[in-house]
Amino acid sequence: METLLPDPFVGRCGSVFRTQVTHLADADGNPIALDTVVMPELVLKVARRARRPFLAHEAWFYEEMESLQGVTVPRCYGYFHGELQSGLSVNMKGWLESWPHQLNWFDEPGNTRVCVLLLERVGGLTEPGQKPFPHREDLVDAMEDLTCLSIVHGDIRWENILHATPDSSVASASTGAGIMCPRHQVIHHYRFIDFEDAYRTNMLKQRIQEDAKDHLDHLLDMMEDGFVRD
Numbered sequence: 001m002e003t004l005l006p007d008p009f010v011g012r013c014g015s016v017f018r019t020q021v022t023h024l025a026d027a028d029g030n031p032i033a034l035d036t037v038v039m040p041e042l043v044l045k046v047a048r049r050a051r052r053p054f055l056a057h058e059a060w061f062y063e064e065m066e067s068l069q070g071v072t073v074p075r076c077y078g079y080f081h082g083e084l085q086s087g088l089s090v091n092m093k094g095w096l097e098s099w100p101h102q103l104n105w106f107d108e109p110g111n112t113r114v115c116v117l118l119l120e121r122v123g124g125l126t127e128p129g130q131k132p133f134p135h136r137e138d139l140v141d142a143m144e145d146l147t148c149l150s151i152v153h154g155d156i157r158w159e160n161i162l163h164a165t166p167d168s169s170v171a172s173a174s175t176g177a178g179i180m181c182p183r184h185q186v187i188h189h190y191r192f193i194d195f196e197d198a199y200r201t202n203m204l205k206q207r208i209q210e211d212a213k214d215h216l217d218h219l220l221d222m223m224e225d226g227f228v229r230d
Helices: 047-064 092-096 099-107 136-147 204-226
Strands: 002-004 016-020 042-047 076-083 113-120 161-163 188-192
Touching: 016 136, 042 047, 047 113, 113 204, 136 204
Parallel strands: none
Antiparallel strands: 002 016, 016 042, 042 113, 076 113, 161 188
16 A cells, blocks of 8 residues: 655646655555565556546556666556546646646546556656766667667657666666666666656657757757756
8 A cells, every 4th residue: 555745747748746655565464564574665647637548558568668668768567547436536637736727627526437558657857958868879779679669659848758766666766776678788777757648659660760860869969958848
């Protein structure tokens, strides 16, 4: 069981809450002592009503990217949905309060259904204006890992490229090291997030990689000059 901590990150799809694990149990419901299990920090991504299909879409892509979890994308621990108990509701307005004409589409009055994605927590953003961009070639290589699965992210921007953390996977949390990338034989410094706009394509992989690299290079050039794409 997890407790949601305050001050979530609010985005287009919903809100991302930091969590605190309070107790564990096995598949039969038997309790597991917390001090006997190595656990990463976890976050819970809660979808707005209108964005639930997008969260399910993102969950599908995490399953497709299982080989990259903990390597170039966060580890995903499942997609869950259900009905809230009587008397509870979901309030997900967040930054959309700045656009009142959209609130009737995103607001959640009387809503009792909730859809969530459980992910490992990764690091923060890279500060714009750094020349050269830290570990730029490593980030390009990480993008290549995605394109080798014929996956196009669909929304590569500053907010969707986060740093890895020393405990960014269960398999390595006890050693403080990341998981070695099987393609590049390195531990990548970054993790891509937010795959709600991702898609697979039957284009030649070389073309996918070239298009993705051109897009990423343009973004990184802008970030080196101190600009970010919102």
